[in-house]
Amino acid sequence: MLTAWEDAGEKKQVVSPLSLIVTSFAPVQDARRTLTPQLQLDVGETDLLLIDLGAGKDRLGGSALVQVFNATGSEVPDVDDPVVLPAFFDTVQQLAKDNLLLAYHDRSDGGLFATVTEMAFAAHCGVSLELDALCDGSAGSLAKALFAEELGTVMQILRADRKKVMGVLRSAGFGACSHFIGSPNSCDELHVTHHATVVLREERINLKRAWSETTFRMQTLRDNPECAQQEYDRILDTSDAGLSVSLSFNPTEDIAAPFMGSGLRPRVAILREQGVNGHVEMAAAFDRAGFTSVDVHMSDILSGRVSLADFKGAVACGGFSYGDVLGAGKGWAKTILFNGRARDEFSAFFGRDDTFALGVCNGCQMMSALKTLIPGADAWPRFERNKVEQFEARFAMVQVPQSPSLFFGDMAGSRMPVVVSHGEGQAMFDSAEQQARVLVAMHFLDNAGRTTEVYPYNPNGSPQGITGVTTADGRFTIMMPHPERVFRTVQMSWHPASMGEDSPWMRMFRNARKWVG
DSSP, X not given: OXXXXXXXXXXXXXXXXXXXXXXXXXXXXXXXXXXXXXXXXXXXXEEEXXXXXXXXXXXXXXXXXXXXXXXXXXXXXXXXXXXXHHHHHHHHHHHHHTTOOSEEEEOOTTHHHHHHHHXXXXXXXXXXXXXXXXXOSSHHHHHHHHHOOOSEEEEEEEGGGHHHHHHHHHHTTOSTTEEEEEEEESSSEEEEEETTEEEEEEEHHHHHHHXXXXXXXXXXXXXXXXXXXXXXXXXXXXXXXXOOOBOSSOTTOOXXXXXXXXXXXXXXXXXEOTTBOOHHHHHHHHHHTXXXXXXXXXXXXXXXXXXXXXXXXXXXXXXXXXXXXTTHHHHHHHHHHTOHHHHHHHHHHHHSSSOEEEEETHHHHHHHTTGGGSTTOTTOOEEEOOTTSSOEEEEEEEEOOSOOOGGGTTOTTOEEEEEEEESOOEEEOSOHHHHHHOEEEEEEBOTTSOBOOOTTTSSSOOGGXXXXXXXXXXXXXXXXSBXXXXXXXXXXXSOOTTOOSBOTTHXXXXXXXXXXX
């Protein structure tokens, strides 16, 4: 890219950028077959296999290691033979297609050491790493083997599949650069050995703390320091088993099927305002449950083109209304409260006894500001800036307590992860008395299953983990998390391997269809 101009008769030019970024995309046949760095631990004996596309050169130039010593190095990793890359890609695709890969991680910034420790972090386990085939054991060779950032990957395979995997690699020309380098261990430590000599032995937690310290220091300066400390301290919890699913219902049971069989599909208004971006997923979830989802922009209500009298349900969706400026949900509510036609439409809709409404994220904030129009919503909180003082996008654990909400009728006691994506989700009550009266429909949990106010398990700092509330008749529910973004199992960034097509969150939409009848 070049820009040229004349200034007082003098020709000038600037060439930019100095680096080239190339992006690409390709179709994926089955997103459920995605490989991740998480080591699999309950599948039998497994091995870690390094595919060294650097062919043993172990060049340290530009690596994280030499930068630590305030150097740059003289020889950097390179793609010596570009033909190798597509051939390797095809080989990995073949191994994945044959179900021979359990976990996969590129040799990332930091080299083999960083790659293996990150795989251990993802699985909450230790790893025994053997460098016999990679170096002669001298200090220099060990450093190169562990920290060179050459092209390559580490794969986890079943020990019983060694012969099959190596057969594929050899036939593709990668046999000579394929090395078995160790396996997961049960002692939660990273062991590095060379011909039985211990090179390094360190607890995983200590490595994770070191790995996370830079981020922690930055967060302490940028975010709420109390939240930064809480996130850093959680690494010390050796009992933290990570995300889990515990259900009080059968997610494969389609309780809406009898009603869908009638051929009737009640209409639900999927409400949008300027910038809202969660409407497509929401419409898809309600359609799947047996509704007819209708895209309704606020301009349709304000102009009179659409009337809520024609709908059984109304859903205020999440996203970034009005560019997600602070208090955007309240601004959305004011377009209703300060417009006679819209106010009458929503008042009449909420006043009927055959309607329901759902507010999610930005829509949650909006509907909480409409509580004067919603019967039984007087104890609802307002939603303010997250305690951490940052936008939060996470996969967080929540529990569905016993509540009147029609969406969660048979889900009480269930614990599962859900997407959160908000900057203003902290529930704020005017008094302890108001908080005591509110009917909680969902709250955040830590990974031990306890209601929590600790960050990041509770990403917004709401008291008692409150992140969803409802009314006494259960017809109106608002929540900060996004169940519509995970109503299919394939949408979940983590889920038990045994989970079917529908995620547990699909149940709440089917509960709504059952309620309508």
